[in-house]
Amino acid sequence: MFISSAFAQGAPAAAGGDMSSSFMSLLPLVLMFVVLYFVMIRPQMKRQKEHRAMIEALAKGDEVATSGGLLGRVTKLGDSYLGVEVAPGVEVQVQRTAVVQVLPKGSIK
Secondary structure, three states, X not given: OOOOOOOOOOOOOOOOOOHHHHHHHHHHHHHHHHHHHHHHHHHHHHHHHHHHHHHHXXXXXXXXXXXXXXXXXXXXXXXXXXXXXXXOOEEEEEEHHHEEEEEOOOOOO
16 A cells, blocks of 8 residues: 555666767766866966066065065065065065065055
């Protein structure tokens, strides 16, 4: 009455090596990777390239903002470190990669 009859299912047909069906099963995965590339990976690579170009173009006298929130004027340039004057007579050293933005001249008073 409450129990339904169970029937055995037939064995699935053996895959005949149909190339189009195997390609169609991989198509969603390929499409997801293409979308991921154009939405996430490519813009990130572009941003890194722009940041690298900005860091290489730093010169003495540039006004910069660091990732820690410091604003200052570049006074010394090194291979991996910068001297940044944050106040008259106060200079700190920061890594070049810590610079997130070059400010327009005259931004810091």
